[in-house]
Amino acid sequence: xxxxxxxxxxxxxxxxxxxxxxxxxxxxxxxxxxxxxxxxxxxxxxxxxxxxxxxxxxxxxxxxxxxxxxxxxxxxxxxxxxxxxxxxxxxxxxxxxxxxxxxxxxxxxxxxxxxxxxxxxxxxxxxxxxxxxxxxxxxxxxxxxxxxxxxxxxxxxxxxxxxxxxxxxxxxxxx
Ligand code: GLN
Numbered sequence: 001x002x003x004x005x006x007x008x009x010x011x012x013x014x015x016x017x018x019x020x021x022x023x024x025x026x027x028x029x030x031x032x033x034x035x036x037x038x039x040x041x042x043x044x045x046x047x048x049x050x051x052x053x054x055x056x057x058x059x060x061x062x063x064x065x066x067x068x069x070x071x072x073x074x075x076x077x078x079x080x081x082x083x084x085x086x087x088x089x090x091x092x093x094x095x096x097x098x099x100x101x102x103x104x105x106x107x108x109x110x111x112x113x114x115x116x117x118x119x120x121x122x123x124x125x126x127x128x129x130x131x132x133x134x135x136x137x138x139x140x141x142x143x144x145x146x147x148x149x150x151x152x153x154x155x156x157x158x159x160x161x162x163x164x165x166x167x168x169x170x171x172x173x174x175x
Contacts, residue, residue: 065155089147120158130144
């Protein structure tokens with residue numbers, strides 16, 4: 001990463017040996033059932049769980065957030081989606097419903113200085129319950145849309161779709 005003095009290299013993590021070489025990880029958006037299956041197929045599921053447990057910083061966005069949670073909703077069960085279970089949280093996979101599949105909103109994020117964060121939501125999940133060390137960091141109405149648990153960050157929205165790097169900086173600050 002080249003912004004404002006952050007040096008580093010960004011790589012795709014596709015195989016266990018890629019995972020061994022990184023200091024932190026972004027688990028991206030997409031489709032949570034597919035991501036979960038691919039993690040199993042490519043033998044990344046258990047190693048990722050282990051590294052996250054050992055303290056590697058992870059940022060999960062949207063589907064990534066869903067996969068990180070310990071508990072899902074009926075839709076997660078119905079699709080037999082295996083969750084990593086590294087976040088002490090329960091997630092509602094399509095919390096914002098079909099009619100609002102995509103929208104944008106300004107958020108106040110705890111611990112983030114400056115202006116509100118302009119967040120893009122695409123068929124977004126929401127965290128409906130947290131426990132233990134998992135703490136809400138941002139809300140949209142009464143829905144929790146960002147959480148932190150020690151080395152783990154998870155957001156319902158897509159911070160990679162805007163130029164604002166503050167969420168990614170939060171991840172790098174954990175390294
Ligand atoms: N709601 C989607 C899912 O269940 C995630 C959507 C996204 O990542 N933009 O996987």
